[in-house]
Amino acid sequence: MRRIKCTVQYDGTWYAGYQVQPNSKTIQGEIEKVLEKIHGKPIRISASGRTDAGVHAIGQVFHFDTDTKFPVEKWLPIFNSQLPNDIVVNHVEEVAGSFHSRFGSIEKEYQYKVYRGPHKSPFLIHHAYHVPHSLSVQKMEEASRYLLGTHDFTSFCSAKTEVEDKVRTIFTISMEEEENMLTFSLVGNGFLYNMVRIIIGVLIEVGQGKRAPIEVKEILEAKDRRAGGKTAPAQGLYLYRVKYSNDN
Amino acid sequence: MRRIKCTVQYDGTWYAGYQVQPNSKTIQGEIEKVLEKIHGKPIRISASGRTDAGVHAIGQVFHFDTDTKFPVEKWLPIFNSQLPNDIVVNHVEEVAGSFHSRFGSIEKEYQYKVYRGPHKSPFLIHHAYHVPHSLSVQKMEEASRYLLGTHDFTSFCSAKTEVEDKVRTIFTISMEEEENMLTFSLVGNGFLYNMVRIIIGVLIEVGQGKRAPIEVKEILEAKDRRAGGKTAPAQGLYLYRVKYSNDN
Structure with a gap:
């Protein structure tokens, strides 16, 4: 298992917020949809915190664990070719398994x-x-x-x-x-x-x-x-x- | 008859362009809808020129003729309370009948x-x-x-x-x-x-x-x-x- 840390920008205007909710378009939901397609199974992401409906992000951080083997630099083009235009990943790196986007933020x-x-x-x-x-x-x-x-x-x-x-x-x-x-x-x-x-x-x-x-x-x-x-x-x-x- | 000159900003993203077209949302159409409500009859506006679908304006100019009697400063709040949020009139003045938004521009x-x-x-x-x-x-x-x-x-x-x-x-x-x-x-x-x-x-x-x-x-x-x-x-x-x- 490898842990991947991502920095993401989004225009929150047309989203019901960061966190997954039934029957609503959310940031987390859109990102997890891409990951599910790649992994063939649901993959959960963890962000530094939620943002409400209509709130934007310039530097939101999330992480996820993956058993895929591709080089870390593949993730950025994967995300940006599959996410909607108003969600853009602009940095991806592999981090230690001890990294946590929410609990590790200072x-x-x-x-x-x-x-x-x-x-x-x-x-x-x-x-x-x-x-x-x-x-x-x-x-x-x-x-x-x-x-x-x-x-x-x-x-x-x-x-x-x-x-x-x-x-x-x-x-x-x-x-x-x-x-x-x-x-x-x-x-x-x-x-x-x-x-x-x-x-x-x-x-x-x-x-x-x-x-x-x-x-x-x-x-x-x-x-x-x-x-x-x-x-x-x-x-x-x-x-x-x-x-x-x-x-x- | 009085001739009114208006300066308007708009975000053209969700419009089929400036010029009125059947079955499409247009800038001209939205402005003329407000004027029709006020006058109880169709009123045509003339702009300095058309803008295409998706093109924006910071200082588009249009004029129209009116037989209403209210003071010129009433027009700005009338427009901005009735137009959609992405069209904003920011200057209104009464001009001579010889003024023309398109033919008079230098x-x-x-x-x-x-x-x-x-x-x-x-x-x-x-x-x-x-x-x-x-x-x-x-x-x-x-x-x-x-x-x-x-x-x-x-x-x-x-x-x-x-x-x-x-x-x-x-x-x-x-x-x-x-x-x-x-x-x-x-x-x-x-x-x-x-x-x-x-x-x-x-x-x-x-x-x-x-x-x-x-x-x-x-x-x-x-x-x-x-x-x-x-x-x-x-x-x-x-x-x-x-x-x-x-x-x-």
């Missing part, structure tokens, strides 16, 4: 795109969140500092989650503006269900002046999802990269 | 996007042409210089066109690279049917070393569409702006 980066043009853009409907009102980046930066470090993020996690340990560490939150596009970048050791989208929802309320930056600290301390704000919509979110301890 | 700019990443991008399937091979921008720039100025562009025009006068003037052709995206920008007094896509098709062959830059001159002088090359695909093309004599 750092994840998500990006969230907010389009600030006065009118919506026909090109960004499924790829950014349109916020035409004025936003104070300075206030959002101030607010984001309360989230840095290790905290119990219960207030920033969907109540639907099954995970018990809600303590996570956020290393950095940054914002970059280019023309009318504001890109948030969040790096942490892991993120809870909907955590990035709830953080962005609250930061946007701060940027719009609906909340003071200090309220982010109060929300965090409340440890109650009801203290938080709206979940920002899926289409602005990108799983940007996943880092493992043996990466450079 | 300059047009088209852009063409070529994505040069090693793998296709799931985010650009419908919005750029993927050319992963190495391209010499220098050779393409050299070749493009033969096209500048006033020429008979018969070799660079679809044989399907009905237009008789094939003489056009190209003011500038420029190329800009940003990361893996190469954007061609062509400015001229007007472009024939498929002219930009045929020019790009030939320039890419030059960039790939399949033709020498001087061949562009020979193609032009042949005045025969068969002398030209492949038509570059629709999805990379954007009608960027249309200029009128009274614009600043």
Whole structure:
């Protein structure tokens, strides 16, 4: 048995999310279909984490085990000739059997795109969140500092989650503006269900002046999802990269 | 009667093109549907020119005549609340009855996007042409210089066109690279049917070393569409702006 690690990009617009679900088109489902064709039997893949319906990935990582003998460089053309156009594998390598895409990850980066043009853009409907009102980046930066470090993020996690340990560490939150596009970048050791989208929802309320930056600290301390704000919509979110301890 | 001039952006991916056709979703059709609802009768719009299926627009211009009395600033919210998400009107003004979106245009700019990443991008399937091979921008720039100025562009025009006068003037052709995206920008007094896509098709062959830059001159002088090359695909093309004599 050999373990294969793959990095994959996808446009999540037309998918019901990463995880296999009956009667729905999913990222995992499309990838496993290709692997089943090659192996003649079902092959399960494991990803670094799920992404929701409409969420995109620039650097999602998954692995699978195979008893095929072909050289590792064959996998990339196999995937890309058989997957739909909106799922593209861009790196494949053989890894040790101890590698695990989910449990071995030590750092994840998500990006969230907010389009600030006065009118919506026909090109960004499924790829950014349109916020035409004025936003104070300075206030959002101030607010984001309360989230840095290790905290119990219960207030920033969907109540639907099954995970018990809600303590996570956020290393950095940054914002970059280019023309009318504001890109948030969040790096942490892991993120809870909907955590990035709830953080962005609250930061946007701060940027719009609906909340003071200090309220982010109060929300965090409340440890109650009801203290938080709206979940920002899926289409602005990108799983940007996943880092493992043996990466450079 | 008042004449209204509108600037519109659209993502042409899911449309059969600009021009109304029976049983097809078209840009003109969607806009005229809104106008018919408002006026209670069919209203025809005139655009600066057609765009083909899959071609996009950043600054298409159209006009129409109306006997309604509402202030001009009402039109923008009317259009944008009733048009599909991938068609967005971003400027509306009242103009003199002598204004004509097609016959009055003195300059047009088209852009063409070529994505040069090693793998296709799931985010650009419908919005750029993927050319992963190495391209010499220098050779393409050299070749493009033969096209500048006033020429008979018969070799660079679809044989399907009905237009008789094939003489056009190209003011500038420029190329800009940003990361893996190469954007061609062509400015001229007007472009024939498929002219930009045929020019790009030939320039890419030059960039790939399949033709020498001087061949562009020979193609032009042949005045025969068969002398030209492949038509570059629709999805990379954007009608960027249309200029009128009274614009600043």
